[in-house]
Amino acid sequence: MKVYELSAVAIREKVAAGEIKAREIVDYLLARIDEFDSEICAFVSVEYESARTRADEIDARVAAGDTVGRLLGVPIALKDNLCVRDGLTTCASKMLEDFRPPYSASVVEKLLAEGAIIIGKTNLDEFAMGSSTENSALKQTKNPWNKKCVPGGSSGGSAAAVAAGFAPLALGSDTGGSIRQPASYCGVVGMKPTYGAVSRYGLVAFGSSLDQIGPFARTVEDAALLLDVISGSDDRDSTSAKKKLPLTLDYNSDLTGLKVGLPSEYFNTDGLSEEVKDAVIAATEKLKDAGAEIKEVHLPMVKYAVGTYYIIATAEASSNLSRFDGVHYGHRCDKATDIIDLFSRSREEGFGDEVKRRIMLGNYVLSAGYYDAYYLRALKVRQRIAEDFDKAFSEVDVIASPAAPTTAFKIGEKTSDPLAMYLSDIYTISANLAGIPGVCVPCAQDSNGLPVGLQLLADNFKDDLLFKTSYVINNAENGVAF
């Protein structure tokens, strides 16, 4: 097996056993990034120096007999909306082109404490707003399986980096599907944990009641291990859950007694490709072969999920992004005449179209005369969507569906029609609204060789059940795209 194909679990084992040096792995992956990333454009910045220095430190520790660290010597890529102290954190926006945060995200501290090596920061839709990574102000990431296609988004750079074999692990953030949808398009495992399971401290906020940091990997065990490392309560995030997620990290192919629900609403959607539908049904057959019982469930409210999401997420975004004012950090217009002009021109110059659209939509739904009709109503519909899931989870343990209605679409295909782009998240959005965990696991390839993803959803804090179930679909290492 080539170095770039190794799982995180395998790398950790080999480094700890002295079979391979962390420095060799880092050098190998950096060389691969140099060779191919000019084409794929997964990374916004690559940490050549600090990754090598840290690998040398880890090798010195191992040589001295210290092999502590559950990710010892494992390289990881981070979505560039996660703060690393004094490192560039751009959010793929002109607004934060030169921003160097004075603190690190809690997840970054946890990774470093377990011996992980940050290899670079990955591209995203500006401020994580988008479904194709085409809204990045910095570069266009390509899908490693077909460079004419998008990698999905908004965590497209992280998904592409793992699929291209640039790193065995990556972190992304998922507000409406931004981990699961790119995982589906790039053929990797991507997981959105239960809301509150992972601290959001140091994640640049988009929709605070929806945002959750989660893992990308090529194997289910790697994704579970990474989630185990980054989860846990944190007093720097007031929405952080007090209880730690129970993860067994020990999975097998026996699903006896597990009840899997197929929501009829998710299989009779306009725009669902026949190939994707067939592949997902075939994957549920594998669950059945492993002992699971398959039954139909109903989620009558999910057809309102995209509309509900675009009210709540934009309302929260309009508030969160009001901090970008040209004063404290970020882009500043140098021609402003007074302070209001400074705010308005700095924001006009610093933000791209999609960010402006969402800020304006959010201010519209929150404005006097519209608040009750849009925002308050959306919070109540959100409650009804959550109740749909409560009811479904009283009947089944896991819900299975496509992760996205199609495989990866062509670059440029949906950029002029924001609403069509929003609808590519139709299967993922409701989990963020309900707060529940979801995983996307590759289950097939379509006739053009593009990956198809199966999405599995479970009730709050049942994240381990998702790994247990997806292990049956994906118990061998996924291939790197090339």
Added chain:
Amino acid sequence: MSKITTEDVEKIALLSRLKLTEGEVEMFRGQLGDIIDYIEMLSEVDIEGVEPFINAASEGNVFRNDILRDDDENLSNEQATQNAPQKGDGFFKVPATIATN
């Protein structure tokens, strides 16, 4: 047909502190109109007696004493201003906010 007018977009842009160009106003009028038409579908949902959503994972409000923490998380003045586009004497600099004659 969307009910969003040019004046609506200009008003929202003002609330959003965005100085849009004329071309942007026209583009956003069409796009925001499409999206608002789409989200109108929520009006058909029966929300009689439904409480607004509060996260299931929520464990209520979190309180702490309003005191300096005894760790290295407190930013120094230098750190807090390290990304300021314009600063001086440890302060953030802004254009004059009060007119002078």
